[in-house]
Amino acid sequence: DSGVTQTPKHLITATGQRVTLRCSPRSGDLSVYWYQQSLDQGLQFLIHYYNGEERAKGNILERFSAQQFPDLHSELNLSSLELGDSALYFCASKVTGGDTDTQYFGPGTRLTVL
Amino acid sequence: AQTVTQSQPEMSVQEAETVTLSCTYDTSESNYYLFWYKQPPSRQMILVIRQEAYKQQNATENRFSVNFQKAAKSFSLKISDSQLGDTAMYFCAFMKHVINDMRFGAGTRLTVKP
Numbered sequence: 545d546s547g548v549t550q551t552p553k554h555l556i557t558a559t560g561q562r563v564t565l566r567c568s569p570r571s572g573d574l575s576v577y578w579y580q581q582s583l584d585q586g587l588q589f590l591i592h593y594y595n596g597e598e599r600a601k602g603n604i605l606e607r608f609s610a611q612q613f614p615d616l617h618s619e620l621n622l623s624s625l626e627l628g629d630s631a632l633y634f635c636a637s638k639v640t641g642g643d644t645d646t647q648y649f650g651p652g653t654r655l656t657v658l
Numbered sequence: 659a660q661t662v663t664q665s666q667p668e669m670s671v672q673e674a675e676t677v678t679l680s681c682t683y684d685t686s687e688s689n690y691y692l693f694w695y696k697q698p699p700s701r702q703m704i705l706v707i708r709q710e711a712y713k714q715q716n717a718t719e720n721r722f723s724v725n726f727q728k729a730a731k732s733f734s735l736k737i738s739d740s741q742l743g744d745t746a747m748y749f750c751a752f753m754k755h756v757i758n759d760m761r762f763g764a765g766t767r768l769t770v771k772p
Contacts, residue, residue: 546702577759587749589759600759632701638758645691645753647760649703 547571548637548650556656562623565653569616569637575599576618577638577647578610582631593618625657660685662752664763671740672771678725679735679766681750687711689755692726692733697765698746706748709733740770 547570557563569576578590580603589602593612604610607625612618622629632654636647661684671677683692694706709717709726717724721741725734737744750763 546704575758579760586764587762589761592759602759634703636703645755645758646693646705646708647753647758648705649695651700651702654701 546648546650548635548648550633550635550650550653552653553651554654554656556658557625558658559625559627561625561657562621563625563655565620565622565633565635565655567618567620567635567637567650569618569635570639570648573637573639573648574616575638576612576616577636578604578618578620579634579636579649580631581634581652582628585631587634590620622655627657630655630657660687660752660754660761662750662761662763664748664750664766666766667764668767668769670769670771671737673740673742675740676736676738677740677768679737679748679750679768681733681735681763683731683733683750683752683761685731685752685754687754691753691755692724693751693753693760694722694724694733694735695749695751695762696744696746697749698743703749707735737768742770742772744768745770 549568574595590604592600632652636649692709696704721738747765751760753760
């Protein structure tokens with residue numbers, strides 16, 4: 545158990561809909577990262593938040609957005625869903641300091657768009 | 659941009675034997691981190707081992723060790739005394755020191771045979 549929690553575990557929805565994925569980082573971790581794992585694109589970095597502020601963006605579609613709240617949990621919002629958005633979405637939180645700059649992953653949310 | 663290449667899509671090894679998974683990367687950075695993550699059928703991403711680029715000594719974690727060749731930009735993973743529980747997808751990942759989005763290789767599917 546990495547200490548990173550994600551809800552829900554599974555999500556099934558229809559094209560055109562909007563969903564919200566939630567992530568709670570490990571206690572004390574200020575950074576949250578979101579990744580998408582799909583069959584055709586592999587594991588891709590989406591976005592990074594540090595202590596409530598967006599720090600870096602990767603291959604994140606304009607239909608997707610994220611935020612990190614004062615209690616440090618983060619939400620990834622996916623709208624106008626398409627079949628191709630079906631994927632496993634991971635969040636990770638980072639231990640920072642010394643030589644232990646490492647990301648620990650949550651169990652993921654499996655999104656199926658029908 | 660950083661790229662990570664895993665040239666072996668699939669590998670197999672007999673239980674108790676040793677296997678080496680290959681990874682190469684491309685970067686102009688001098689300070690970075692390299693990781694191997696394991697993804698078993700549960701799809702959880704589990705950290706196997708990490709290496710800081712400024713350290714010349716190869717990292718070791720129990721049965722797992724790496725061969726880090728900075729000049730050649732190579733980072734292979736050796737698994738000794740392979741166990742059935744090592745069966746999983748293995749991902750090599752690169753992370754810059756400052757901007758910490760991770761770049762992943764396509765993965766190597768390892769099967770340990772009894």
